[in-house]
Amino acid sequence: MDTIFALATARGKAGVAIIRISGAAAFDAASALCGDLPESRGLRVLRNALGQPIDQAFVLRFAEKHSFTGEAVIELHLHGSLAVVDAVLDALSAMEGLRLAEPGEFTRRALENGQLDLAQVEGLADLIDAETEAQRAQAYRVLSGALGEKADAWRSDLIRAAALLEATIDFVDEDVPVDVAPEVLSLIDRVLESLEQERAGVGIAERIREGFEVAIVGPPNAGKSTLLNALAGRDAAITSEKAGTTRDVIEVRMNLGGLPVTVLDTAGLRKAEDEIEGIGIQRAVQRAEAADLRVFLLADGYSGVGLAPEPEDILVHGKADLGAAGFAVSGKTGEGIGVLVGRIQSVLEKRSALAGTAIRTRHAAAISRAVGALERARIEVSLGGERSELAAEELRFSVRALDSIVGRIDVENILDEIFASFCLGK
Numbered sequence: 407m408d409t410i411f412a413l414a415t416a417r418g419k420a421g422v423a424i425i426r427i428s429g430a431a432a433f434d435a436a437s438a439l440c441g442d443l444p445e446s447r448g449l450r451v452l453r454n455a456l457g458q459p460i461d462q463a464f465v466l467r468f469a470e471k472h473s474f475t476g477e478a479v480i481e482l483h484l485h486g487s488l489a490v491v492d493a494v495l496d497a498l499s500a501m502e503g504l505r506l507a508e509p510g511e512f513t514r515r516a517l518e519n520g521q522l523d524l525a526q527v528e529g530l531a532d533l534i535d536a537e538t539e540a541q542r543a544q545a546y547r548v549l550s551g552a553l554g555e556k557a558d559a560w561r562s563d564l565i566r567a568a569a570l571l572e573a574t575i576d577f578v579d580e581d582v583p584v585d586v587a588p589e590v591l592s593l594i595d596r597v598l599e600s601l602e603q604e605r606a607g608v609g610i611a612e613r614i615r616e617g618f619e620v621a622i623v624g625p626p627n628a629g630k631s632t633l634l635n636a637l638a639g640r641d642a643a644i645t646s647e648k649a650g651t652t653r654d655v656i657e658v659r660m661n662l663g664g665l666p667v668t669v670l671d672t673a674g675l676r677k678a679e680d681e682i683e684g685i686g687i688q689r690a691v692q693r694a695e696a697a698d699l700r701v702f703l704l705a706d707g708y709s710g711v712g713l714a715p716e717p718e719d720i721l722v723h724g725k726a727d728l729g730a731a732g733f734a735v736s737g738k739t740g741e742g743i744g745v746l747v748g749r750i751q752s753v754l755e756k757r758s759a760l761a762g763t764a765i766r767t768r769h770a771a772a773i774s775r776a777v778g779a780l781e782r783a784r785i786e787v788s789l790g791g792e793r794s795e796l797a798a799e800e801l802r803f804s805v806r807a808l809d810s811i812v813g814r815i816d817v818e819n820i821l822d823e824i825f826a827s828f829c830l831g832k
Contacts, residue, residue, distance in 0.1 A: 407477075407515070409435065410507035411498045413491060420486030425494055427480040428473070428512060431503045436465065436480040439497060443467055443480075452482070454497050461490045475512050476519030517813060524813025525553040528766060532615055539664030540614050540758060544765060553763040554812045556604070560597050560776075561805055567593040568801040571787070571794040587787050590797075594784050597804075601773050601780070607762030608770040613698060614761055617659065617666035618754050621697035623690065623713055628705035629724035632737030634658060634671040637747070655693050663751040665758065670697060699753055701746070703735075718753050722746060764811070772811045779804035 409429025415422070427435055437443055439460075440450035446467055452460045464483035473479035484490050498504055513530060516522045522530070529548030536542040570586040622630045638658040656671040672690030691713050694700050700719040715721060726734035726741045735742035764773060779800045786797035 409504050410511055411435070411495075411504055412507040412512070413495065414481070414512075415486070417488075417491070418486075419488065423484045423486035423491050425482040425484065425491070425498070426507075426512065427482070427498070427504075428475045428477045428507075428515065429504075430478065431501075432478045432480045433467070435498060435501050435504055436467075436482070438501060439482075439494070440465060452484075452494060452497075454493065455500060460493045460497070461485055474521065475515040476521045477515060523551070523554045525557075525769070525811055526551055527813075529553075532765070538661045538666045541666060544611060544614050544761065547763060548765055553765075553769070556600070556763060557808050557812050560600065560808050563593045563597050564780075564801050564805050564808075567783075568798045568805070571798040571801070574791060575794050575798070585791075587791075590787050591784065594780050594787070594801075598777060598780050598784075601777050604762040604764045605770055605773045605777065607760050608764050608767070608773075610757055611761040611763075611765035612767070614666070614758055615765060617668050618699065619668050619670060619693075619697040620699045620701060620750055620754075621670040621672055621690075621694040622701045622703055623672050623694045624703035624724070625705050628703045629735075629737050630703050631656070631671050633701075633703060633724065633735060633743075634669055634737075636737040636740060636743055637669055655689055662747060663755070665751065665754050667750070667754070670694070698757070699750065701750070720746070720749050720753075769811055772807050775807035776804040779807065 407429060409427065409431035411425060411427040414424045414426040433443060439452045440463070444450070444465055444467060448465060450463060450465045452463050454460055461484050466481040466483070468479040468481075470476070470478045482494065484494060499506065513522070513527055517524060517527050526549050529545050532545035533542065533549055536545050567590045570590050574586055622633055624630055634656065638660060657668050658671075659666070659668045661667070670693055672694055694713055700713075700715065702715055702719060702721045703724040704721060705724055722742070723732055723734035724736075726736040727739045733742070733745070735746050737743075764770060783797045783800035783804065786793040786800060
């Protein structure tokens with residue numbers, strides 16, 4: 407493969423900028439810039455083709471199979487000025503056999519060279535995009551190989567089960583167990599239970615990646631927009647004493663206790679007085695129904711127009727500054743806001759605890775295919791030894807489905823989509 411290079415840090419003025427070079431010609435390219443290379447790391451003066459000094463850089467040298475990509479890699483830690491970075495990139499561009507890397511190409515090479523599996527690549531993409539502590543922790547868990555380890559364990563159990571069945575097919579005259587069904591069924595059931603747990607947690611894992619939605623709903627003029635502004639710490643929504651001011655759904659993204667949350671301010675729930683307000687109320691109901699949690703902000707009781715609370719939804723009185731009884735909040739004074747945020751956080755943290763290591767729809771689809779095949783295999787095993795060949799084939803199908811999670815098979819059609827989200831130097 408070509409030797410590639412790119413700026414691995416964000417472009418712009420900074421204390422340090424890092425340029426990464428990967429490929430067979432990486433060491434030669436670095437030698438052309440700085441002369442003799444350090445054995446592992448060291449300071450060197452970088453010079454252009456005319457021998458003129460560009461910068462003093464900290465040079466890191468990684469041998470093949472001991473780098474991120476699995477190839478020979480050089481990292482140049484430069485002073486982070488635009489002029490220095492451009493001068494070094496220009497010098498590398500002029501070298502024969504080198505080219506600028508494409509987005510995500512370093513990581514793609516890591517996948518192709520066995521340094522990462524496909525699930526780890528997805529975890530890395532999520533880690534780069536992480537904005538909250540929950541997103542960081544989840545992404546790092548996948549990047550560290552947790553899902554790959556589980557996939558290997560599932561694969562091992564299913565291959566064992568298939569081998570037992572195939573032994574009864576191909577070696578009936580040899581000294582092998584005659585009735586392998588109990589062990590095979592035990593292996594299938596163990597994998598099925600684990601897969602079902604993972605599949606159940608994918609939805610929550612996706613919400614951690616993309617953000618939970620919390621809708622503020624209730625009658626008009628209950629203080630919903632004022633509450634949203636208080637939560638956001640800015641005037642995100644227009645507030646007015648006139649009922650029905652909010653006509654469309656207003657969204658504010660925030661970090662609540664490490665969880666990514668989008669809070670929705672919706673139109674007041676009542677019988678619409680005009681067509682535009684009616685559309686706003688309809689949208690409010692639709693978004694609130696689809697939200698992960700609803701905060702019902704009550705004023706003079708709750709009429710139940712258009713939407714009913716679900717068990718974990720939070721009911722709270724608005725305008726506590728005007729003397730509302732019971733659990734109440736005030737967007738104007740901040741009274742009760744901390745308690746409300748704590749309750750929202752508690753509900754979402756409880757749900758987040760159910761997230762597994764499978765975090766994407768692609769993972770869930772592969773697990774569903776594997777579960778379907780295992781359920782069919784279980785039926786075939788239960789029908790007797792003469793169905794062993796069919797059962798073994800279903801087990802092999804299940805293994806192939808699980809292999810697609812970590813990229814052993816059937817990944818070419820999704821690679822371009824995954825790597826398109828990476829930056830140039832990654």
